[in-house]
Amino acid sequence: MREPITAGWRERLHARLVGQPTPLLVLPDHIWTAASLWAGSRQWVRALREAGLERGDRVVCALPAGAAFVQLLIASLWDGYTLAPVAPRDVDEDGAEALLAMLDARLLVLDSRDVQGVRPRHCFVPGDAGWPDRSLPPLRVATHGVTPDVCMLLRTSGTSGAPTWIALSDANVLAVLDSHAPFVAPTDGCVLSVLPWYHAFGLVLGLLMALLHAREIVRDPDGGRDLQLLLDLANSHPITSMDLVPGLATRLFAEARGAVLLRRLNGGVVGGAPVSALLATQLQSTRLRVGYGQTEAAPGIALGEPGTWSARVLGRAIGCDVRVDADGVLAFRGPNACLGRWTRDGLERRDSEAWLRTGDLVETMDDGDYRFIGRATDSFKLSNGRMVQASHYENAIRLRWPSVREVMLRSNGEDGIEMLITSDANAPSDADVRTVLGALGERLGVVTRIGTDAWQRTAKGEVDRRRPVKTPIPVRPRA
Missing domain, CATH: 3.30.300.30 (ANL, C-terminal domain)
Structure with a gap:
């Protein structure tokens, strides 16, 4: 029987951040202590309350990974607002209006560097310190009412179908943090953060796990795109843990310094896409684990053992019940299973007792782990x-x-x-x-x-089935 979730966000955040020096958030231009992040989040709480925001109101966060993002996240978790993080690049004049309408959100928060062309109505840019230095603008009037049990709205990447907005509750997120923490929590460690915070993997297993357990969070401002910058950061800090996708792992193994970094890590999760046979062999020399899950699972379904790798392995179920349906599709249910989908008509709730099909075809390996075969949509x-x-x-x-x-x-x-x-x-x-x-x-x-x-690959490292090869194709002679 699973242990119940005994503490919500208020207890956890208060115990972890108030008056504490760590975790430190290390950015290129500033180092934030836990106490300073907490102070900034209290400024957000005050401003949002004064603006009239209610528990369950929706707020779109288009901030880059940094102190303002963390402060707004903490404030939203503390007061129970529904936060919808999005990539800043998705917000222009049309994008801002579309996001507010699609999510029926009352406010959109964005960075001053991304504000060009965006109408100020219902949009807010925090001050240089990351918190509100003036009153918020009038809030948009929501038509679908509040969703007090929805903690986050996260957009799927679309790899298992058309991109959709998934509604996660406090219980969904905390269940994954609790089930995964004994295995992947960077307890008193130094985390190198490269994954985007607007995706479930980078937000839940990355940022939130680190806020609750790490000593330092070193943020790569380029999100792993500039490999030399990433490696310089890793050499400048005592990095012990890092979560990443197979595409970045492949690039790191191609660099001498990158391979050294991966092999000296004490922990971390590789997920988001299937691992090739070559990469699996390389990862066997590390203490990294495979992690598998979708946004609908907040995003934890399966986890592997450190350094245990084979081609396309997914690990075994953790924190939820799993089955393979007759057509080979993996399904799950449990406290990690999302509340439902958000559409233009509001929240479409799902039956909390129903099995949720992932759309991924799998097989069970001899050791009990699951192996990814492909997607049913392939x-x-x-x-x-x-x-x-x-x-x-x-x-x-x-x-x-x-x-x-x-x-x-x-x-x-x-x-x-x-x-x-x-x-x-x-x-x-x-x-x-x-x-x-x-x-x-x-x-x-x-x-x-x-x-x-x-092969043409996505940012995660998997073959892009829509356009699988580059042109021209260099043909290898037949044996």
């Missing part, structure tokens, strides 16, 4: 109406030929299929591929062998 239909489950065939090829690093089966746009493949020695021949495809092999036209660098 399927495509041929002209004769036959549905092709691409992920199943791709997984069969990976299992039969461990030398295969990447493989993708797709429609050729007409009446057949084609395959893209990257492998080391002992690559499967065209005849081998047709054997695995069975009756579908008759429709296989071209097997294109390409180099590792030819």
Whole structure:
């Protein structure tokens, strides 16, 4: 039986921040103590209350990762406002109006560097210290009322379908923090923060976990895009923990200093996308864990052991119940399962007892961990109406030929299929591929062998199925 959540945000934040020097928030231009962050958050509490904000009112936060973001976050958790963090780049004049309308929010907070072209109505820019230095503007009138049990509205990345807004409660977020803390909490450690704080992974398992457990939070202002800046930061501070996506891990292993950094970390989570066979081998030399979960799970479903890696591994369930449905899709339920979706018509609540399907196809490994096969949406239909489950065939090829690093089966746009493949020695021949495809092999036209660098990848490091290859494709000769 799971332990109940015994303390809410007020107790936790008060015990952790009031009058304390740590955790320190280390930014390029300033170092904030816990006490100074707390003082700033109290200024936000005062200003928001004076403006007439009520518990459950929605506030859009388009602030960059920094002190103002943390202060507004703490104030919202303390007074029970529904915070909707978004990427600052998404807010221009049209974006501000659209966000306020979509979320029926009463206020949008943004940074002065991003204010050009944004109408001031219902928008607010904090002072240089990160807190309000003047009265807030008149709040927008909400039409859908308050949502007092909604802690956050977070937008999904869209990798498992169209991007949507997910409603998480205090209980959802605290359940994941409680279930994961014994394994990943950076207790009295120094965290290098690179993930965006407007996504569930970076916000919950990254920032909130660090605020409640770390000694220092060193923020990379470029979010890991400038590798040399990241490595200079890591060398300037006693970094012990770091959460990251496979794309950044791959880039770091390609640099001597990056590989040293990853191997000296005491902990951290790699998640957000499946891990390739090559990266899995490299990660075996670290104490990093695989983490799996979606925004709908706040975002914790599974976790691996330190340094235990294999291609596309997801770990095993933590803090929730998990099952694999008859069609191979992973489903979960538990205290981490979201309240529902936010639409233009307001909150669409889901049955809290119902299983929530992730849309991810998985298989159970011999050690009890789950392995990612693909997404149910990766399927495509041929002209004769036959549905092709691409992920199943791709997984069969990976299992039969461990030398295969990447493989993708797709429609050729007409009446057949084609395959893209990257492998080391002992690559499967065209005849081998047709054997695995069975009756579908008759429709296989071209097997294109390409180099590792030819794949088009997302920021997370996974192959972009919409545009999987760069052009021109450097063709690797057949063995």
